[in-house]
Amino acid sequence: MIDIQEVKALQQQLSLTEDETAYVRLFRIYYTALFQFSLSFVKNKPAAEEIVSDVFMQLWQIRKKLDTISNLTVYLYTCIRNHSLNYLRKNKRESTSSLDDASLSIPSTTADPEQLYITTELAKKIDAIIEQLPEKCRIIFKLVREDGLKYREVAEVLDISVKTVETQMGIAMKKINLAIQPLTDPELLSATRLRCHQN
Structure with missing residues (x-):
């Protein structure tokens, strides 16, 4: 999750003093999430990397005006969306393949082999379902659950209504x-444990 207070401090520092270390820290905070977000549109890793780099180059160019941006997270995601869509228009490519490089991990709190098996199966099942979600639904889910954006921020980034975000999250x-x-039903868990013991 992005620490908003740290981001605001770095944003102000970069705006007032043009501090390169603040710029690099902002890049590190946002890079992975923005890369994944761009990748969900363009389906091309080098292109997504270039898009994120371009957005951060623009951020450096407007560094003195950063204090006028009220929500840097929304600003960056919106820039990434726009650059990604421009890339698609420019290259006349259709986004057909499913891309969900980031997997949802569920940490295990015990070393019990049965529990590890159930936890692994649960994580696999969740990953598979996320990949099968319609693209818009999947993007919204990832922005909210993995990137920690609020519904209104996602609505602003994707230029949709908050109600649409709520509906898509409900579907997901x-x-x-x-x-x-x-995998969470107690009776079925008992049956799964029994199968584990028999194998």
Whole structure:
């Protein structure tokens, strides 16, 4: 999750003193999330890397005006979206392949082999469901759950209504809950444990 207070401090520092270390820190804070976001549009790793680099080069160019940007996170995500869409228009490419490089990890709190098996199966199931979500739904889910954006921020970044974000999150959560229900149902868990012992 992005520490908003740190971002604001770095933003102010960069704006007032043109501090390169603040700039590098901002780059490190945002790079992975922005790269994944761009990749979800362009489906091309080198292109996504270049888009993030271009946006940060522009950020450096406007560094003296950074104090006028009220929400840097929304600003950066919006820039990435616009650059990604421009890339697609320029290259006349259709986004057809599914891309979800970042997987949702569920940490295990025990070394119990049965629990590890169940946790692994649960993580696999969640990853599979996220990949099967419609693209818009998947992007919204990742922005909220993995990147920590608020619904209104996602709405602003994607130029959609907050209601649309709520609806898409509802769809995503319903599909995930339905998919993992067999792995979280106590009776089915007992059957799974029994199968583990028999193998």
